Amino acid sequence: MGLKNPAEQAVILLRSRLCNPNFIFTLFSDSPDSNYSKLKYIISSSVTESCNNSVLLLGPRGCGKLAVLELVLEDLLREFPDMISVIKLNGLLHSDDNCALKEIARQLCLEHQLAFSKMASSDENSQFLIAMLRECGLAHKTVLFVLDEFDLFAQGKQRLLYSLLDAMQSVTSQAVVIGVSCRLDADQLLEKRVRSRFSHRKLLFLPPSREDLQRLLEHALLLPSGSDLPHEFVANFNSKLLNIFADKKFKDIMDTVFNTDSTFKQVLTFLFSALCHLDLKRGFLSVENFKDALSNIQRQPKLECLKDCSILELYILVCMKRLEVREHETCNFNSIMKEYKSIHDSFQTTDYYARDVCRRAFEHLLRRELISFLDNRGHGHSIEFRPVKLLISWQELYQGLKSYGSCPAILYKLVERETTT
Amino acid sequence: MSSEESPQITRRTTRLSAANSENAVDSSKSCALKPLSVNDLLYGNSPISLEELISSFPGRRGQIIELMSLLGPVNSPMFPTFVHGGSSTGKTSIVLNIFRHLRRPFVYASCITCYSPRILFESILNQLMLHRKSDSNGYSSIKRCDKPSDFVNLLREALSGVIGTLQGNAEKAGSKKAARWPNGKMVYLIFDSLNLVKEWEKSSTILPFLFNLYDILRMPEVGLIFISNNSLDTYYADTGFVEPFPFHFPDYSEDDLRQILLKHQVNKNLYSSFLDVVLRPFCRITRRVNELSTALLPLFKKYCEPLGDLGAVPNEDMKRKLYGHLQRHIAPSLNETFRVSAGLTSGASRSKDNKRKGIVKKLEACTSSYELDFHMSTSAKFLLISAFLASRNPATLDASLFDSTGGSDNRKRKRKSSAKSLEQKETTEQELLMKGPGTFPLERLLAIFQCLTSVAEYSPDAEYSSDVEGQGNRATMGDSGYIGSHVLLQLSSLCNANFITKGGSCPLEGSTRYRSNVSEDLVLKVARSVKFPLSKYLYRR
Numbered sequence: 009m010g011l012k013n014p015a016e017q018a019v020i021l022l023r024s025r026l027c028n029p030n031f032i033f034t035l036f037s038d039s040p041d042s043n044y045s046k047l048k049y050i051i052s053s054s055v056t057e058s059c060n061n062s063v064l065l066l067g068p069r070g071c072g073k074l075a076v077l078e079l080v081l082e083d084l085l086r087e088f089p090d091m092i093s094v095i096k097l098n099g100l101l102h103s104d105d106n107c108a109l110k111e112i113a114r115q116l117c118l119e120h121q122l123a124f125s126k127m128a129s130s131d132e133n134s135q136f137l138i139a140m141l142r143e144c145g146l147a148h149k150t151v152l153f154v155l156d157e158f159d160l161f162a163q164g165k166q167r168l169l170y171s172l173l174d175a176m177q178s179v180t181s182q183a184v185v186i187g188v189s190c191r192l193d194a195d196q197l198l199e200k201r202v203r204s205r206f207s208h209r210k211l212l213f214l215p216p217s218r219e220d221l222q223r224l225l226e227h228a229l230l231l232p233s234g235s236d237l238p239h240e241f242v243a244n245f246n247s248k249l250l251n252i253f254a255d256k257k258f259k260d261i262m263d264t265v266f267n268t269d270s271t272f273k274q275v276l277t278f279l280f281s282a283l284c285h286l287d288l289k290r291g292f293l294s295v296e297n298f299k300d301a302l303s304n305i306q307r308q309p310k311l312e313c314l315k316d317c318s319i320l321e322l323y324i325l326v327c328m329k330r331l332e333v334r335e336h337e338t339c340n341f342n343s344i345m346k347e348y349k350s351i352h353d354s355f356q357t358t359d360y361y362a363r364d365v366c367r368r369a370f371e372h373l374l375r376r377e378l379i380s381f382l383d384n385r386g387h388g389h390s391i392e393f394r395p396v397k398l399l400i401s402w403q404e405l406y407q408g409l410k411s412y413g414s415c416p417a418i419l420y421k422l423v424e425r426e427t428t429t
Numbered sequence: 430m431s432s433e434e435s436p437q438i439t440r441r442t443t444r445l446s447a448a449n450s451e452n453a454v455d456s457s458k459s460c461a462l463k464p465l466s467v468n469d470l471l472y473g474n475s476p477i478s479l480e481e482l483i484s485s486f487p488g489r490r491g492q493i494i495e496l497m498s499l500l501g502p503v504n505s506p507m508f509p510t511f512v513h514g515g516s517s518t519g520k521t522s523i524v525l526n527i528f529r530h531l532r533r534p535f536v537y538a539s540c541i542t543c544y545s546p547r548i549l550f551e552s553i554l555n556q557l558m559l560h561r562k563s564d565s566n567g568y569s570s571i572k573r574c575d576k577p578s579d580f581v582n583l584l585r586e587a588l589s590g591v592i593g594t595l596q597g598n599a600e601k602a603g604s605k606k607a608a609r610w611p612n613g614k615m616v617y618l619i620f621d622s623l624n625l626v627k628e629w630e631k632s633s634t635i636l637p638f639l640f641n642l643y644d645i646l647r648m649p650e651v652g653l654i655f656i657s658n659n660s661l662d663t664y665y666a667d668t669g670f671v672e673p674f675p676f677h678f679p680d681y682s683e684d685d686l687r688q689i690l691l692k693h694q695v696n697k698n699l700y701s702s703f704l705d706v707v708l709r710p711f712c713r714i715t716r717r718v719n720e721l722s723t724a725l726l727p728l729f730k731k732y733c734e735p736l737g738d739l740g741a742v743p744n745e746d747m748k749r750k751l752y753g754h755l756q757r758h759i760a761p762s763l764n765e766t767f768r769v770s771a772g773l774t775s776g777a778s779r780s781k782d783n784k785r786k787g788i789v790k791k792l793e794a795c796t797s798s799y800e801l802d803f804h805m806s807t808s809a810k811f812l813l814i815s816a817f818l819a820s821r822n823p824a825t826l827d828a829s830l831f832d833s834t835g836g837s838d839n840r841k842r843k844r845k846s847s848a849k850s851l852e853q854k855e856t857t858e859q860e861l862l863m864k865g866p867g868t869f870p871l872e873r874l875l876a877i878f879q880c881l882t883s884v885a886e887y888s889p890d891a892e893y894s895s896d897v898e899g900q901g902n903r904a905t906m907g908d909s910g911y912i913g914s915h916v917l918l919q920l921s922s923l924c925n926a927n928f929i930t931k932g933g934s935c936p937l938e939g940s941t942r943y944r945s946n947v948s949e950d951l952v953l954k955v956a957r958s959v960k961f962p963l964s965k966y967l968y969r970r
Contacts (some may be wrong), residue, residue, distance in 0.1 A: 027506040027649055069669055074644070098645060100638045101578040111578055148864045159668060190668055278672060280508055307675055309660035316515050316680040319713040342862040359713060362764035369714065376515065377663045389930075390946045393865030406476040 014241045015291035018231055019283060022412055025228055026280050029075035030082075030132060032272065035077055035227045036072070036220070043211050048080045050209065050416070054184050059175040062185040062206050064158065069190045070273025072251055076213070077186065082153070091120050092150050099157025107166045108161075109133035111152075116140050138175055145180040158187035162197035173205040185193045215270040215328065221262065224272075225253065226405030227238055228279060241291070248292045268306070278305050308310070310400050313376055314408030320361060320369045323348060323411065325378065326422050328398050329362060338395035340380065367391070406425050452881035465559040470534035471611050472525050482530045486523055487692065488685025492678055496527055499676065500652070503533070509643045509671075513660045514678025517719045520656050523678075528573065534595065534611040539621035546635055554580075555599045555619065557587035568716055577638050580646055591616050592650050599833040615650045618642075623657040637670040644671055680716050683708060689718055690725070691923065698742045703732050706752050711761060714766050725768045731758055793829045801954045809954045811885070813945075814963065815877040816929050817952045820866035820945040824873060824970040830966055831880040854907035868932050868942035871920075885961060 025031050030294055037044035052063040065073040095115045100177075102108040110126075113133040117124035120140075128136070144151050153172060155161055161169055176183045185206075187194065199204060216224065229249055231242045252258050265278055281301035286293055291327060315323075327347040331339045339394070352360040371391070375380050382395040406423055409415050483490050499510055512520050512822070521539075528535050536556045543549035551570035555562070560571035574580050593615045620639060626632050638645075659673055683687065687704050687876060694700040710930050714905055733739060736747075743751065803811070804926045823832065923929045924943075932942045956963035 016502045020502055023501055023505045023507070024649060027508065071670065076671055100634060101576075101581060101645070103634075104576075107578050114582075152712060157668075172650075196660060211537075271670070277508060280674070284495075284501065288502075307660075307677070309662050310679075312677055312679065313660065316716070318715050320715070336865065340863060340865075343859075344860065361714065361872075364768065365714060365766050368767040372715070373656065377659050389865055391943070393863070 013288060013291070014237050015286070015288050017237055018241070018245060019288070019290075021231070021235065021237075021287060022283055023230065023280070026276050026283070029072070030079060032074045032224065032228060033072050033079055034222060035217075037076070043213055045082060047076065048083065048213060051080065051184055051186075052082060054085070054182075055091055056085070058148060058150075058182050060183055061180065061209075061210065062187070063209040064172065064187045064189065064195060065193050065211050065213060066189055066194060067269060068215070070271035071213040071215055072272050073188050073213045077154065077188065079156075083359050091148065092152060093144070094152045095152065095162075096154045097156065098302070099155065099160025101164060103157075103160045105165075105168045106130040106133075109137065112137055134171060137171075141181040141183060142174050142178075145178075145182045147406065148182070150184060152180045153183060153185045155187045157186065158189035159191045159194045159197055161187075162194065166199050168201050168394075169202050170205075173202060177205060189399050212244060216272065216275075217265055219272065219274060221266060222253075223263075224275065225279070228276075245292055248294075251295060252295055252298070255295055257295050258298060261295075261302050265300060265305075274305065278302070281305060302318070309409055310378070310404050311411065313378060313386060313402070313406070315412060317373070317376070317378070317408075318369065319359060319414075320366065322367065322412070322419055323359060325398070325400075325405060326371055326409075326419050327351065327394070328379065329402065329423060340395050341367065341392040344370070351418075351422065357416070357418055358417070388419065435868065461621070465561055467591060468610060468618070469535060469559070470536065470556070470591070471529070471532060472535070473819070475876075476532055477526065477530050479530060482526055485526070486519055487680075487688035488681055489519060489523060492522060492676075493527065495678065496523070496529070497620040499674070500527070500533075504615060506615075507652045509655065509673035509677055511655045511657065511661055511673040512676045512678065515658045515680050515717070516658060517717050518533065518678045518680055520678050520922065524619060524654060524656060528617070532612045533615065535617040535619055535623065537619045540625045540895040541622045544625075544633060545629065546577070547573075550574045550577075550580040550583075550940060550950075554583055554587055557584070557591055557616075567689070568586075577619060577635070581642075581839070581951070584666055585646065585648070587650055588616060588646070588648060592648075615652055617652040619654045619656065621656045623655050624659050624663075633866060635668050636664060637668075640670040640673060640880075679775060683712055683716075684711065686716065686718065686721065690825055696742075699733070699739070702743050702748045702751070703729055705748075708753065712762060714763065719769060720767065724762070728758065728762050731755060748813055781817060801951075801958055805955070807917070808882075809923060810917060810959050811881055811961075812874075812916065812919050812923060813928055813947065813955055814876055814952060814961060815874055815950075816869075816923070816943065816945040817866075817947060818966055819869040819874050819877055819943075822966075823867075824869070827873070827877065830965070830968070866945050868944045870940050870942055874920075874939075874943060875916070880885065881961070885959070 033044075036042055043065075047065070050063055065077065066125060081094060085094075091115070095112055095332075096113060097108055102111050109130045110128070111134055113128065113136050114124050116122070172183070172185055175181055176185065191197070192212075195203065195208060196207065216239060231237065233239070233242055235242070248419075258370075264298050265275060265340070268274075277411050278298075278301050281291065281304045282297045285297040285300045304368070324344060327344045328339060331347055332342060336343065345366060347367065348360075351357065374396075375382075378400055379396050379398055382397055393396070402423070409419055409423060455457050477485075480715060483493055484595060486493065496510075501507055502758050510526065525537070536553055538552050538556075540549065543552050551574055553571070554560075554572055554574060558571050560566075560671055562568045562570070567600055572583055574583055594616060595616070597612050600612055601818075623636075623639070626636055626639070629635060639655070643651070644839065655673060660677070661672060664670075687701070687708060689701055690708075691697050702724075707725060711724060715721065735751065735754050743748070920929070924931055928945070928947050930944050930946055932944055952962060
């Protein structure tokens with residue numbers, strides 16, 4: 009290993025921290041009424057008392073549900089080494105029942121060193137599952153089923169959920185079903201018979217508070233003293249960072265981040281972006297890095313799209329806007345061309361192009377998704393007759409025109425006039 | 430060899446199997462391709478330096494440096510990145526060349542060539558498991574995989590294999606061969622043209638799956654990069670997905686476009702004076718590099734016409750002269766920016782070309798050409814005209830228009846226009862604009878076709894005298910009651926060419942309805958070429 013720049017090493021260390029959810033959430037696992045301890049209590053009590061249980065973890069995306077669950081599972085596997093086996097399913101992959109049964113069988117075989125046959129039918133897989141549950145129950149081993157994207161399992165006939173929860177009703181089995189979902193009403197999606205077998209325990213995960221955010225910043229970004237980086241570099245880095253945290257401009261930036269979207273994922277993306285802007289030659293973070301990161305996460309995609317348009321495309325958008333203002337219910341390419349011609353006739357613009365050219369510009373706009381067809385059924389019609397609608401609002405169009413730079417003045421006048429009348 | 434053996438073969442052999450038996454001998458002699466290794470996960474044969482990278486992409490310095498900082502130093506984990514920008518802004522080539530400069534191994538899959546989930550998954554697995562499709566394994570993938578659950582399991586295996594090899598390489602870093610090896614222990618997956626996935630059948634599960642792939646895999650040695658034409662907000666999902674880190678490639682500014690277009694020119698000064706004149710007006714229509722370069726090509730040829738020596742460096746005087754020569758061509762050529770030339774190449778058509786140029790020079794004001802620039806058979810032309818008439822005219826008029834007198838004279842029916850009828854005319858015009866051409870059943874089309882061909886006084890020109898098809902059609906058209914199957918074949922080829930679209934069938938009648946898609950200009954050109962009086966049959970409201 010060659011002698012690396014200590015700044016580079018520090019960046020690698022910090023990046024691996026930010027990309028590792030386990031590290032981030034160990035911070036929030038100490039207080040007694042945190043979700044971590046509650047979840048740990050639920051699962052460990054069902055393991056020790058040999059009973060069945062089910063729980064739902066709900067919360068918006070990026071709030072750490074799966075990360076906290078992973079931490080709990082890690083700790084439990086350490087505490088009760090041979091008494092737990094974990095089966096992980098994901099709604100995106102295994103919402104089809106046959107797939108799910110096959111995956112359960114595969115994971116069970118993997119864990120208990122049995123040979124797994126890919127050719128087994130779903131009947132055989134489900135029988136295998138029931139048999140394994142019985143055996144594990146007799147051996148006082150708890151099987152934990154983790155169902156990620158739980159709401160996707162609740163689509164269709166919910167056969168898998170029913171068979172799992174039903175298998176848990178027997179005396180000999182010891183299983184815990186943990187569902188994770190971002191839909192807060194995930195339990196309302198269950199059928200009556202499934203819901204009756206489900207214990208309505210729910211744990212709600214919320215975005216962090218402002219104080220938690222501050223603790224997170226320090227936990228994530230301060231370099232540890234025990235690493236193999238040179239001591240004075242670490243001390244310098246940390247002291248500079250603490251100065252930044254105390255800076256008023258930085259506090260404003262953090263307030264903006266907190267007010268727009270305070271989920272963990274967004275904050276981590278913000279910190280990641282700031283790290284990317286770190287100047288490796290200087291070696292330390294600065295407030296400018298955080299400012300650049302803020303502008304990175306505060307994107308306005310439609311505005312960027314408008315800036316990429318050519319002037320002809322802007323004309324077409326303005327024509328559509330005028331037609332909309334005049335309350336034509338639907339417009340299509342032909343009516344837009346009529347409006348375009350009337351603008352040219354009344355204002356004698358220099359930008360009057362042939363129909364083919366305008367049609368191509370129209371197709372570019374469709375591709376950029378600034379406009380779209382009203383319905384997908386009209387495939388029989390040619391592109392000139394299908395009704396289209398605008399996907400941007402007047403304010404966005406106006407802002408886009410203002411920030412365009414070389415926009416012809418006639419377009420401002422046209423858009424402005426429509427709002428005053 | 431086979432000619433001697435053929436009398437001995439008792440069963441019939443097809444030409445294909447005979448050819449194969451010959452090739453079987455050759456294939457064993459063909460050189461076997463080298464098995465793939467981890468070193469093949471790199472891009473390009475030779476590494477390039479940062480200056481070369483930046484100079485080969487003018488105007489993209491900021492994006493290149495920022496993208497490289499997102500990727501980070503060697504062996505640093507990264508969040509999944511979503512690169513988006515308009516067409517031909519250089520996203521794919523910049524990403525690939527950055528990887529060439531950094532010499533890091535990656536796996537590339539484009540959703541244009543991998544047009545279904547199965548092909549996408551298998552392509553990635555083939556690359557990771559270093560499998561090459563060849564004759565020996567019957568051009569099959571290493572594993573059959575069409576479900577995301579199988580894909581995740583196989584991907585984990587494949588990735589751990591590759592990462593293991595890379596780690597082994599890293600330990601032997603001191604050896605001489607290390608210079609050709611990839612850098613680092615991380616593998617990157619690049620998904621290109623992701624916006625096409627939105628049109629797949631299972632896109633509502635595949636898209637969230639791809640975006641969540643990083644969290645599902647939980648392997649920090651894997652980096653994901655998505656490249657797309659549209660920004661993230663156009664990807665709709667019910668319950669959302671884990672959002673990757675967005676990175677935008679803006680379209681090129683005019684200065685950047687000038688640098689790009691100048692890059693590969695032989696005489697940069699001449700071309701730069703050309704661009705001074707043309708670039709700004711063309712940029713008002715489009716700023717895409719691919720469209721601009723094709724549109725400017727013929728114009729540059731015209732610009733250079735008065736120059737004797739193409740390598741000359743123009744001074745102010747010459748520039749003004751050249752501009753004067755070019756000026757009147759700029760406006761018409763702007764209106765033809767997106768035109769794809771028909772590209773007739775045969776010798777016989779070159780005379781047609783000259784003739785056409787004569788006509789065009791006469792009608793210099795009109796921008797479109799006067800004649801059809803592609804070939805259609807005569808019956809196809811009549812079929813197209815019939816379809817247009819069927820779409821334009823209401824069905825109730827057919828009896829009067831196509832009676833035995835060969836079409837009535839519309840002029841007899843013209844009424845004096847009062848204010849109310851003018852208003853009516855306007856609303857019907859508006860309706861025509863919005864609704865578009867009407868549909869018609871097949872029987873009506875064939876009836877009109879029969880009428881037109883029986884009435885038509887078509888005699889082929891001298892040009893077509895050598896056209897055998899023209900003579901054959903003349904024969905069928907003289908015979909008024911006969912419609913051969915070739916007409917139905919012509920109909921299906923017109924449908925394939927999108928001149929006529931086949932609509933859904935009416936549930937009451939049970940027959941399919943058709944709709945004509947062509948503009949009036951094209952039909953006028955077609956009618957002119959067969960000397961058909963279209964205006965007599967067109968219903969004017």
